[in-house]
Amino acid sequence: MRNHWLMGATALALSLSLVAGCGSKSTTSTGTTTTGGAAQKGGVLKVAIVGEPPTIDMHTTTATLAFEVGWHIFETLYTYTADYGIQPMLAETLPEVKADGKIYVIKLRQGVPFHNGKVMTSDDVVASINRWNKLAQNAKGAMAGLKAVTAPDKNTVQFEFDKPNGTLLAALATPGNGLAIYPKEICDKYPDKPIQEFIGTGPYKLIEHVPDRYYKLQRFDQYASRSEEPNGPGGKKLAVADEIQFIPVPDTNTRLSGLESGEYDVAALLSGSQYQSVKNDSSLQAIVVKPISHLNVSFNMKQGPFTNKLVRQAALAIMDPEPIMSAAFGDKDLYRIDPSLMQKEQGVWWTDAGKENYNQHNVAKAKQLLQQAGYKGEKIRYLATKEYDYNYKAALVYADQMKAAGFNVELVVSDWATLVNNRAKPDAWDMFGTGISVKNNPLLLASMGDKWFGWWSNPQRDQLAQQIAGELVDAQAAKPWAELQKLYYEDVPSVKIGDYFGTRAARKNVKNVPTMGEYYFWNTYVEKK
Template sequence: MTISRREVIKAGMAAGTALSFPSMLRAQTSPEDARTVRMAKEDLRIFDPVASTANITQEHGLAIYDTLFALDSKLTPQPQMIGKWGVSDDKKTYTFELRDGLGWHDGGFVTAADCVASIRRWGQVDAGGQLILARAKDISKKDDKTFTIALKEPLGLLPDILASASGQFLFIMREQDANRPATEQVTANIGSGPFRFNAALAKPGSSVTYDRNEKYVPRKEAPSAYAGGKIAKVDRVIWNNIADQQTAFAALQAGEIDFFQVPADLYPAVESDPNLDLQVVNKSGNVAFVRMNCLQKPFDNIKARQAILNLIDQEAMLRAMYGDPKYIRTVTSMFGNDTPASNDENTAWFKKGGDPEKAKQLFKEAGYAGEKVVILQPTDWASVSNGCQVLASALRNIGVNAELAPSDWGGVATRRSNKGPVEDGGWSMFLSDWPEFAMGDPISNVLLAANGEKAWYGWPKNDEYEALRAKWANVATSEERKALARKMQRIWWDFAGFVLIGQSVGPIAHRKTLTGLLDTPGGYLAMWNMQKASA
């Protein structure tokens, strides 16, 4: 008989079984407990948001850094660190002035020089930033509070790119940190945002702690997604790395933690607990995908990538990963289901149940000779871990030598940067997801770039596609953009830069005493505005 995780936990709790929790999770009874929020999060291994697109790293950035502009709940860019800004009559020179009250956690003042250095560093890795650097004639400070971006030609999307949450947020760092090469990680963790990183309490592999920045001066506007006033309403937030999903959920039920990205098979257990809530903080959801290493065998061959495109049974993988049908949808457009760029060009490959026989034939045409195909499996990310197992099984069924490489997500995020063969610690495939709203943004979304070794992990390369992507910022009307999107998608599915699994809208679980969680496009955690009532 198969017993689900939900049944194990329910039985254990009903019987009063005492699960073994780390001491840091034991229930607190001190008066200040209502001012401390504890969350089950994956291991934060990479602190530099320029060095990694991993959600956990970008969320760390949202806590301690601030941005020049930010998207509100309607996906409109709003000034954040900027007080005033304008553009010249010829639309080629933008002038930005910082608002008052911006200070670093180490006591210094934020200056225009910090902003210039941060833009230049971020622009080396973010797809939208790369476009700005390519179009820029000059990026320079005018005085301590003012800087300009002078362009070779107009770029009307500039404020949108500076505010983008589609790739990597443009977090402003101290000049001395931002002057480090983008290939070297910044480890100082000193920002100007609403929370300070507590280095003294950091326990690598176990927990990280953030304290309210008492000197932070928020904007006066109401909070709206990543924009508006970032008011920290709790004194401390602790991220506990609890790799075991059962332990994390039991800790949530017991009040040991307040927040947990709960796996789909536990939704009914959350709904039946009077002390817990499920909340969707990312209404457009995420699109899950398979990324292949285009630099190494077998996926350096286009036929092998096309094989995966035909192999995937989206419905089966979505059910395994996310469970409840009300939270999932199949996707055939590289631009997602609901973005203005979404279309049906070149989607004949999609078949209910997939097409394993065609996939097998395509692997044969690719000259596949039994090479090991290593799939990076994050065991602390339940949905993706389940998807990896389904994918490995499907590959083995058509004769592919698939091997799972289990680790926590931190290990996956580190290993996927290895461009070498699997024999040298490289990889063949990994699964992840991306905010659905961002799938319609080929300028800032690095997942949609195909510029070879400058591209995101997997490093697909197609010059014809890239020439079309470069035109995106210049088209004048939505009709022209839709036509361009169809041309791009026709080429994309031919060379298969990634393979889609489907769309999910997954809620998070939290104690009912935790309120004020903001709806955010992409679902990145915004820790300001949340508050906690006494139990």
């Protein structure tokens, strides 16, 4: 009886996670620019991406590029829809939850072939889960307290935890550093290094990879598609194009000129000014993709002035998000001022708890807090990088705002690799900015963990996190989450500045271009004249 209630509640929660207005004018509710249409099978779709992924082994890296190419080849047990509801992919249905959330039983779809012809079974899934649990950062929180993963039969897997687990489903549906299902032999052959043989169950198979030139994917004719209507990355995958080429083009000008000349069909991530010029070009379509990330500035709580909560509160009090976001992203279409750490598109998770401490821009309060804290103008090293233009511009403006309150801020500008290296050393920095990517569950947000750079340690945070993790239904977990966000705005481990969106451009004749943050081109095609 309890199980049925849980299943019903889960379904209700999923149906409640409604989109609050997704994408630009051309966006549909299914996460693409257009839907359906007379999709004509065939052709080559050329997509200019921002760089070469470090690998497409989704278990081993958190790099977004890895799964954006990878999930055309590999699939996960669950995925999400355009409104961030969770939908089965390789699983047959949503899991059966037993023992108050300590046991999850997942039925697998039957007869799903890998690209090598072998049919997927629970042995492959268990091997993939074990490898993912060992290697993936994304698995760490969700798999905490795992007692065993077993395969009761060849089409069923079971997770058993020592306490109720409310984050498992969200983690299983997250593609970034996600649980891609590989054949058992591949998991055994590459237990701790990135895989070199790319065999999945996805709608496309990898036929050639020439580093820095392309990933060439070809339609997998035996692909076993789901039958539900396409919805975001979920539902039916049509594999319309015969071939998809992901071409690394690190220079944004080259991406745009390649698109204008017809060299590429779709180009990722343009600058604000390029977005404007694409909007004015009748042969192209400018697409705002959302949600992507929020801009965040973390404070070092191990060492230096920000170990004092009052100093952190002063940095929050002075923060005026509008000029920072405007300098960093330009066009108003490309950012949003909002206090919630979870995005507006994420339904029940969105909350304005703690909003009274967001967007204050209160110089007097900041000065007073600094005085109370006994801050004597100690130097504050703000790490920034010009490698990501927005990062540097945001740092310039925020540093200026802080100086107005009496902070002695010094920008330490380096390339990204150096910044990453320095942020791991508590004696090398006081604050740094980065984007925190959207996650299905707030506990998966990088900045909420105690391992994140800044090392936020707070027993109340741990308690609330435990409550969230113990809730099996998002709508119920949303309550402790709102409390946790309120605590975040009081304790200020970092400052959320604003949400930012991505841009994508495509030639006018490209249909069903994804409008969500991630790429999924299995239903995208070039309309024939």
